[in-house]
Amino acid sequence: MQSKYLIVGSSHAALEAATAIRLIDADGALTLLTRDARLPYSPTILPYVVSGRSQPDNVVLRDEAYFKDNKIAFVPGADVVALDPAQSRLRLASGETWQYERLLIATGAAPMLPKVAGLKDVPFHVLRSMDDAINLRQAIGQARSAIVLGAGLIGMHAAENMAKAKIAVTVVELQPHALAGYFEPKASAIIERTFARNGVTMLMGQTFQSVQRQGAGCLATLADGTTVAADLLLVCTGVKPNTGFLDASGIETDAGILVDDLMRTNLPNVWAAGDVAQARGFWGGKVVNGILPNAVEQGRIAGAGMADDAGVQPFPGAVPLNTYSFFGQQAISVGRSGGPGSEVAEGGSEDSYRHIVLKDGHLVGIATINDFVDAGIMWQLILRGTDLSPVKAEFIANPQLTGRRLMSQLWR
Amino acid sequence: MGKCFNTLQFHASRCDGCGDCMTACAQAKAQTDDRRYSRIQILPRTDGEGVELALCRQCADPICVMNCPSGALTKNADSGVIDWAGGKCVNCLLCTAGCSYAGIVYDAEVGHVTKCDQCDGDPACVKACPNEALEYRTAARIFNEYADMEDMFCRGLSACHGCNSELLIRHTMRMVGPDSVVACPPGCIPGMGTVGYNGQTGAKVPTFHSLLTNTATMLAGVKLQFKRKGREVTALALSGDGGTSDAGFQSVSGAAERNDPILFICVDNEGYMNTGMQSSGVTPYGSWTSTTPVGGEMQGKRTESKNLPIIMTMHNCSYVATASTAFLEDYYEKLKKAIEVAKTGMAYLHVHAPCPTGWRFPSGMTTEVCRMQVRTNFIALWEYDPANGLRFTHSVDKPQPVVDYLKMIGKYRHLSEKQVSHIQHTVDDKIAYLRQLTQVAAERRPVAAR
Numbered sequence: 001m002q003s004k005y006l007i008v009g010s011s012h013a014a015l016e017a018a019t020a021i022r023l024i025d026a027d028g029a030l031t032l033l034t035r036d037a038r039l040p041y042s043p044t045i046l047p048y049v050v051s052g053r054s055q056p057d058n059v060v061l062r063d064e065a066y067f068k069d070n071k072i073a074f075v076p077g078a079d080v081v082a083l084d085p086a087q088s089r090l091r092l093a094s095g096e097t098w099q100y101e102r103l104l105i106a107t108g109a110a111p112m113l114p115k116v117a118g119l120k121d122v123p124f125h126v127l128r129s130m131d132d133a134i135n136l137r138q139a140i141g142q143a144r145s146a147i148v149l150g151a152g153l154i155g156m157h158a159a160e161n162m163a164k165a166k167i168a169v170t171v172v173e174l175q176p177h178a179l180a181g182y183f184e185p186k187a188s189a190i191i192e193r194t195f196a197r198n199g200v201t202m203l204m205g206q207t208f209q210s211v212q213r214q215g216a217g218c219l220a221t222l223a224d225g226t227t228v229a230a231d232l233l234l235v236c237t238g239v240k241p242n243t244g245f246l247d248a249s250g251i252e253t254d255a256g257i258l259v260d261d262l263m264r265t266n267l268p269n270v271w272a273a274g275d276v277a278q279a280r281g282f283w284g285g286k287v288v289n290g291i292l293p294n295a296v297e298q299g300r301i302a303g304a305g306m307a308d309d310a311g312v313q314p315f316p317g318a319v320p321l322n323t324y325s326f327f328g329q330q331a332i333s334v335g336r337s338g339g340p341g342s343e344v345a346e347g348g349s350e351d352s353y354r355h356i357v358l359k360d361g362h363l364v365g366i367a368t369i370n371d372f373v374d375a376g377i378m379w380q381l382i383l384r385g386t387d388l389s390p391v392k393a394e395f396i397a398n399p400q401l402t403g404r405r406l407m408s409q410l411w412r
Numbered sequence: 413m414g415k416c417f418n419t420l421q422f423h424a425s426r427c428d429g430c431g432d433c434m435t436a437c438a439q440a441k442a443q444t445d446d447r448r449y450s451r452i453q454i455l456p457r458t459d460g461e462g463v464e465l466a467l468c469r470q471c472a473d474p475i476c477v478m479n480c481p482s483g484a485l486t487k488n489a490d491s492g493v494i495d496w497a498g499g500k501c502v503n504c505l506l507c508t509a510g511c512s513y514a515g516i517v518y519d520a521e522v523g524h525v526t527k528c529d530q531c532d533g534d535p536a537c538v539k540a541c542p543n544e545a546l547e548y549r550t551a552a553r554i555f556n557e558y559a560d561m562e563d564m565f566c567r568g569l570s571a572c573h574g575c576n577s578e579l580l581i582r583h584t585m586r587m588v589g590p591d592s593v594v595a596c597p598p599g600c601i602p603g604m605g606t607v608g609y610n611g612q613t614g615a616k617v618p619t620f621h622s623l624l625t626n627t628a629t630m631l632a633g634v635k636l637q638f639k640r641k642g643r644e645v646t647a648l649a650l651s652g653d654g655g656t657s658d659a660g661f662q663s664v665s666g667a668a669e670r671n672d673p674i675l676f677i678c679v680d681n682e683g684y685m686n687t688g689m690q691s692s693g694v695t696p697y698g699s700w701t702s703t704t705p706v707g708g709e710m711q712g713k714r715t716e717s718k719n720l721p722i723i724m725t726m727h728n729c730s731y732v733a734t735a736s737t738a739f740l741e742d743y744y745e746k747l748k749k750a751i752e753v754a755k756t757g758m759a760y761l762h763v764h765a766p767c768p769t770g771w772r773f774p775s776g777m778t779t780e781v782c783r784m785q786v787r788t789n790f791i792a793l794w795e796y797d798p799a800n801g802l803r804f805t806h807s808v809d810k811p812q813p814v815v816d817y818l819k820m821i822g823k824y825r826h827l828s829e830k831q832v833s834h835i836q837h838t839v840d841d842k843i844a845y846l847r848q849l850t851q852v853a854a855e856r857r858p859v860a861a862r
Contacts, residue, residue, distance in 0.1 A: 375505065403514075404466045
């Protein structure tokens with residue numbers, strides 16, 4: 001089989017690359033290979049499928065008609081096992097091969113399992129695919145108690161859903177605080193308190209020493225020697241890029257596939273984007289920034305480059321960004337929570353929180369809880385390096401209004 | 413062809429920040445007068461220089477839609493509006509991370525994001541604006557209706573850079589269609605390739621190069637011959653202002669008086685621009701041309717332009733209108749009427765074509781110059797037919813001073829204050845005269861209706 005443009009993956013980066021290619025090249029053969037058996041969906045939606053808020057067949061990002069109208073071949077159930085860059089060829093588990101002129105690797109990431117004694121012998125769940133979500137939803141229906149190992153976004157979403165389903169939930173997190181990658185300790189503490197108020201046991205700075213089977217569930221022994229038993233175990237200790245099939249390809253990887261600012265890898269005619277890629281960080285270095293808006297932007301850049309779009313814009317660098325709803329509250333975080341030479345302005349009230357980080361008059365980061373700010377505007381103010389000195393006091397007092405006033409005149 | 417969509421346009425310079433639009437939006441969308449719930453936000457600039465706008469742009473490449481993991485946001489293929497499906501939304505707020513305009517924001521009161529939906533094509537904010545600072549632009553319809561029609565000219569016509577005649581004749585001929593015959597007297601339009609294009613004609617319909625003096629009569633005869641042969645065609649003249657107002661006038665006047673069934677379009681660039689920028693009968697007072705130079709004796713043209721479209725109304729032919737390519741919706745309405753009228757009587761369209769080469773202004777400014785002609789009342793947009801008389805098709809109230817227009821153009825650069833003031837008076841007088849004609853028409857209408 002062959003395709004001028006070949007994309008491995010079918011989530012945000014892959015889909016936006018396909019859109020960007022079709023803007024320039026309306027007819028060139030374009031194929032999406034994906035391991036999943038389903039129409040494209042977002043990993044971000046999975047916690048909501050677990051809670052029942054979203055139905056698996058109602059969260060499809062592109063349907064058959066879209067692929068037909070845009071002359072895109074969508075090939076589900078295609079498990080790529082090897083890349084031969086010299087021959088410009090991919091091999092699938094089925095033995096089938098695919099020839100490409102331009103290849104995009106947008107294979108995303110898979111759950112990373114911690115090294116815990118006994119884990120391989122206990123039944124546990126992960127949450128990265130639609131099947132995972134459906135399985136977890138069924139298991140929640142039968143469980144009365146649960147342990148969530150890892151207080152990242154997926155773990156916290158799942159813990160909330162389970163608490164709402166009247167399950168006794170314990171969250172175990174190695175870091176001293178929940179969502180440590182996104183929020184500084186004060187914000188995390190507010191989130192943790194909300195969870196505790198809703199009946200979730202939050203064990204921060206804790207980890208599994210070992211785990212063993214107990215009945216249909218498990219019994220975990222923690223680092224401090226205490227034990228926790230549960231009917232259900234969900235492991236959410238982070239993800240790692242899906243690069244296994246590239247081992248013999250000669251592609252350069254570090255934490256992910258290393259790409260330049262146009263999402264090109266070291267191999268000719270091979271691009272990578274999204275959670276699998278390691279690209280420029282806004283504050284230096286190269287980072288895997290596993291967030292949805294990042295995948296969208298990188299996918300667009302890669303697709304434009306693949307189609308020789310003269311208007312392709314280089315990646316400005318990854319900025320951490322997170323919007324998180326929990327128990328009807330909203331937490332928003334854009335950029336960094338601190339850093340050398342920066343000054344912090346804190347605000348908020350009894351039930352809200354605000355943390356603004358500025359350096360030399362420029363916005364470095366902002367995090368809020370129950371204090372809505374436009375994440376897109378804050379992101380732009382960081383990326384553009386907008387000088388906030390003339391409006392610093394106003395910005396600290398009212399970042400939402402001041403941000404809107406600034407961007408409404410700057411966007412041009 | 414891709415689809416174009418209606419849009420909300422904000423003219424910051426006309427906005428006084430009264431906020432009536434926000435109140436109207438809050439009332440329409442949240443049943444409250446509290447402007448915080450408005451989906452359109454008028455914001456004072458941080459430098460204190462006027463106001464700006466935060467509003468959903470209904471982007472063509474909407475990042476909010478791309479960032480949506482649930483499929484709750486989609487771009488409506490018919491309306492162009494970014495639709496939000498509440499049933500699918502999971503409140504993740506990632507859409508807000510994709511928007512630089514604060515066009516989609518979280519509303520804690522209702523517990524989900526909200527955004528402008530253009531009130532299903534009837535925006536409350538636009539109706540509430542007392543200053544016309546907000547406009548609901550519907551010109552997308554023109555593109556959607558006409559873009560797929562056949563372009564009746566070959567590619568690569570050699571008009572000067574920035575000339576709006578090519579735009580005009582391509583648009584016009586799309587609507588006139590293939591069942592037509594075109595007459596072009598000497599001037600820019602045949603010069604750019606309409607009649608002479610590598611030994612052929614640039615038009616895809618029969619085209620003849622008439623003389624300056626006989627275009628209208630020759631065309632009327634051709635139309636008659638087609639009729640005798642049993643063929644219904646639109647007989648179209650594409651003429652410059654010289655070929656219409658000066659040497660061509662006796663034949664145009666005769667055709668109008670006989671009400672010959674032709675569509676005569678005068679493309680007015682205020683002189684003989686194709687042959688070296690000589691003055692014509694419609695060149696305005698004060699203009700520099702090669703025959704009305706600026707020097708010790710002369711400071712540009714010393715006499716007034718003759719008001720050719722008004723003269724045409726005096727012939728009582730079936731339809732007369734003025735038009736500007738900066739107001740294409742208006743032009744299309746008039747062209748549609750003119751094509752219909754030209755089946756039985758004479759339709760005359762007078763379209764203004766500022767000339768970057770001969771008038772000396774940057775070629776990228778043509779449409780802005782066209783717009784300023786209308787905004788300053790230097791030209792007025794109106795239409796006339798014998799039954800209904802004359803009526804304005806674009807407001808002539810609250811004009812900008814004519815000097816705002818004059819200073820855009822090189823051929824007026826030498827004008828003294830006295831000359832500018834003279835031109836302002838002439839403009840005011842012309843509008844006053846046209847107003848009188850509209851009043852005459854209003855008084856006479858019931859009689860005509862009988």
